[in-house]
Amino acid sequence: MTEAWRDATQPAAERVADLMARMSLREKVAQMYGAWLNVGDTAGEVAPHQNDQAPDPIDWPELVRHGLGQVTRVYGSAPVEPEAGARRVADLQRQIIGAGRFGIPAIVHEECLTGLAAWRAPIFPTPLAWGASFDPRLVEAMGAHIGATMSRLGIHQGLAPVLDVTRDLRWGRTEETIGEDPHLVGTIGSAYVRGLQSAGIVATLKHFVGYSASRAGRNLAPVSIGPREVADVLLPPFEMALRAGARSVMNNYTDIDGVPVAADATLLTGLLRERLGFDGTVVSDYFAIAFLESLHGVAADRAEAAAIALRAGIDVELPGVNCYGGPLLKALEAGDVDEGLIDRAVERILRQKCELGLLDAGFAAEPAYLAAPSPLDDAEARDIARRLAERSIVLLRNSSALPLRPGARLAVVGPGAHRPDALFGCYSFPRHVGIHHEGLELGVETPSIVDALGSDFPVSYALGCPVLGGTDEDIAAAVAVAAEADVCVAVLGDLAGLFGTGTSGEGCDAVDLRLPGRQEELLEALLATGTPVVLVVLAGRPYELSRQVERLAAAVCTFFPGEEGAGALAGILSGRVNPSGRLPVGFPGPGASQPSTYLAAPLGQRSEVSTVDPSQLFPFGHGLSYADAEWGAVSLHSPDGWATDGEIELTVPLHNSSDREVSTVVQIYLHDPVAQVARPVRQLLAAPRVDLEPGASRTLVVTLHADLLSYTGRDGRRIVEPGDIELLVARSSADVHTCVRVPVVGAAREVGASRRLHPESTLLP
Structure with a gap:
């Protein structure tokens, strides 16, 4: 008889509860970390501190005796032919399944920011180029291809996309971001999440939250920003991508006002889980838990670092076991960690493994690629x-x-x-x-x-x-x-x-x-x-x-x-x-x-x-063409004003009088002349891309909900308030085609995490 936790017909919650009731504490803890077996090929080369933070030489049989949560970068640590990598994945999974009492496979994760970061895999444009495309449908198609490739190779989780909003161009990781506007970052990032996860791969949102606001654009430098900047600029892309179904989140390395994010329960639990309703896994950025001791100085040793991170809400330690193995068990024995926190993390981890099919009785260790090898960089990818x-x-x-x-x-x-x-x-x-x-x-x-x-x-x-x-x-x-x-x-x-x-x-x-x-x-x-x-x-x-x-x-x-x-x-x-x-x-x-x-607000502009x-x-949004669409008169369908809980429609007639295909991006910005707090002079609300064949005419209709007007007021609550605003239909943030003045009417309204985040666009003949 199949054990209940192996039965794919049963609800995931019941299967996980059944399995956890059978597991020892040591077996649960083993699900909370990964193993980077190829670290010796790159140690001291890919990143500073990698040697410092690496664990002692891995005793593989001992490491997997109680199970293993994750395997790190089988394909992405050293040059390996795809078939050899797939055979390595199969071999590792068979060893992991055979070693533990329950035979639970590991999640295999890889980097996938510009495509799967593996030798011979296709290399796509960077995220900053995704942003420049203003084309979420194409980015979604790219994400789906990346996900399908990863799935064939036996990979389950991808460490992308990066949803940090660019704040200082001097920051080296600017190329990894999608842009300087939260709507653009969230729209494009959500499309990537949908594409990747359509292939059954877990997308991991990076880096929650505030990484890109480090002082002077220096990597890992302290962050000094207020809660309003977090709420209104840095957080919305994560909200949008979570709404798109993202199943994992990775913490930010830096500290915000002195508190490292890896140690901050107000962010990783209070905000992410309790306010935004996220129920997936939180994985540590590489070595981030050990950094609480070695770089931040907020933990005396790795046992304390483990306790702090677990309390904050980090479920999985990556890339290997530094703190969530022996040090965490030491903290448990000393009474510094509530065993209930272990159960909290492991329930999330096993639920994700259940969703991925890793707990099913029929799980096959061999990646599908081995049955039908073919080039990764295929015609569709190109x-x-x-x-x-x-x-x-x-x-x-x-x-x-x-x-x-x-x-x-x-x-x-x-x-x-x-x-x-x-x-x-x-x-x-x-x-x-x-x-x-x-x-x-x-x-x-x-x-x-x-x-x-x-x-x-x-x-x-x-x-x-x-x-x-x-x-x-x-x-x-x-x-x-x-x-x-x-x-x-x-x-x-x-x-x-x-x-x-x-x-x-x-x-x-x-x-x-x-x-x-x-x-x-x-x-x-x-x-x-x-x-x-x-x-x-x-x-x-x-x-x-x-x-x-x-x-x-x-x-x-x-x-x-x-x-x-x-x-x-x-x-x-x-x-x-x-x-x-x-x-x-x-x-x-x-x-x-x-x-x-x-x-930027008025005093952040020229003064x-x-x-x-x-x-x-x-300026942001700028771009020329050899031929572009002609924009007609903008009309607003809102005879009685814009209700604080309602919608309006903007229509923009478009015509291509040239002899070649054109593609134009209609950018709609908000200007709020009077608000409770200093607000950006212009902020993007929508930016649909429209393709027109030679001689074609179409009418773009953009529906905007009043939730898109919301901001964090003086008392820290997100509100939509009445008053006159301006909608700028523009070719860039500095090239306005039409300014439409709109009275917002009705009672002031508080909005929460369920607010409408996306405009809707349709094309009429």
């Missing part, structure tokens, strides 16, 4: 990667230089011009792990920008300078090549990496927003040749271009566009593809020493009371 790259490229400026004239002689120069891995973000396998394996091929076919442009134009190449450093001779050689060309394409910006292996990425923070190294010097030398210069910013963050922008023939921005990025860029420059990306983060104005997002002007050179 198509999605290409379309997303094309839609994410932003045309910043164009003085009739683009599209390039057929047959034009190009000088293509710069550190990103002829280096395929310059197209990848810091969590791609080549830039994350591959760089530590000398001579390793990229694992996916990726032409450089020189290669891609060379298919359409006669091209001469010169380095000019690397991302950092360089010689006078190399700059002179690039100048000579540019002087002989019809157009110079300068590919400048970043190389992604981790902790000093690049200029963008985790731990690669910037002092200011000038182009790194000698790149600005190179750009000035190229401009001095008199040859028209088309600047391609290939980077993980925007850079300060105010000194050169008026002298550029054109400027294009792409945020690490992935394996199909070079071809996508060639399509834009040649004119085969009509650029339609929009900036998810603004480019800074002169100075760039005090970065500012568009989302006579300060000599520092934080205005953006290219």
Whole structure:
């Protein structure tokens, strides 16, 4: 007879309760941590403190004798062929099942921020490029493909998406964020969650909450923000993604006002669970529990760190067992931890394993990939990667230089011009792990920008300078090549990496927003040749271009566009593809020493009371096209005003009079002239993307609920209040097509976690 907890026809709660009643305390604790068996291949290379925090050499039979919660990065720690990785997963699962009394398999997790971070897996654009696409449907399709790949390989959980709202562009992890606006981050992030989880993979929201607000943009630096900024700027993307069904959340490394998030029960339990109703698992960021002792200094030893984190609400310790093994058992024996907290965590963990099918009697240890091996980087992946790259490229400026004239002689120069891995973000396998394996091929076919442009134009190449450093001779050689060309394409910006292996990425923070190294010097030398210069910013963050922008023939921005990025860029420059990306983060104005997002109150904008002007050179939402839709007169369907608990409809007629397909992003911003607290001058409420065939006309209808007007008032409650507001229908945060004044009528109303978070958009003939 099948035990009740193995019976897939029974409710999950009953199955978990039956299993827990049979388990010893030691067996329960074993479900609360992972094992990083490949750590020796990367120790001391991928991240600082990795050696310091790594446990003693793993005694595998002893480790799994009572069971095991998770297995860490079988595919993503060292180069491994997909089939070999799948066989390793099967072997590990069989050992884990055979070792414990109950034969409970482990959850296998991997990084998947720009695709599965594994050798030979497809490499998609970075999240900042997702934001630039303003295309949640395409991001959802990407997430579904990533999830399907992971599922075939026997993986259960992905550590993505990152939902941190960009607050300071100097922060190295800006490339991992989706943008500087909470609505955009939440909309795109939710789409990724839906896609990934459609394949049965658990999405893990990172990093709850406040990571991106670290002082001066320094990684892991303390955070000093008020509860209103948390509630109104940093939290909404997590709320939206939880509403989309995300099943796991990862804590933020930093402290907020002196309290490390890994130790903060008000955030991880009071806010996340009690207020927002989350019932999935909270997993620690790698080594975050041990960091309570070693970096934050709020625990005397690992036993105390374990007790603090468990009380706060962290269920699972990743990547390996540092604190939730022996130290936690020590704290239990000393009476410093209530055994009920163990049951609380393990119930969540086992419920998730139940949902994943790991408790079913028919669980198969062998990944499906072994029965039907095939390339991971298939035609569907390449198509999605290409379309997303094309839609994410932003045309910043164009003085009739683009599209390039057929047959034009190009000088293509710069550190990103002829280096395929310059197209990848810091969590791609080549830039994350591959760089530590000398001579390793990229694992996916990726032409450089020189290669891609060379298919359409006669091209001469010169380095000019690397991302950092360089010689006078190399700059002179690039100048000579540019002087002989019809157009110079300068590919400048970043190389992604981790902790000093690049200029963008985790731990690669910037002092200011000038182009790194000698790149600005190179750009000035190229401009001095008199040859028209088309600047391609290939980077993980925007850079300060105010000194050169008026002298550029054109400027294009792409945020690490992935394996199909070079071809996508060639399509834009040649004119085969009509650029339609929009900036998810603004480019800074002169100075760039005090970065500012568009989302600022009046005194955070340009003001006579300060000599520092934080205005953006290219604003949030900006993006040009070779042909764009014509926007008609905006109409508002709200004859009696906008009720504080009601909806309104905005209609925008759109027409494409060109001979090519166009794609436009209709951005709707809120301006609230009078409120209880200082509010952003403009805040995005909706941004639907509309595609139109040549000659087509459609009418966009956007339905907005009054909940979208809510904000945190003086007393800390989220409210919608009556009064006059303005809705700005705009092409960017600084380019307003129509301002619609709307009276909000009715009684002031408090709204909670169940508020409406998404606008609705429909297209009429």
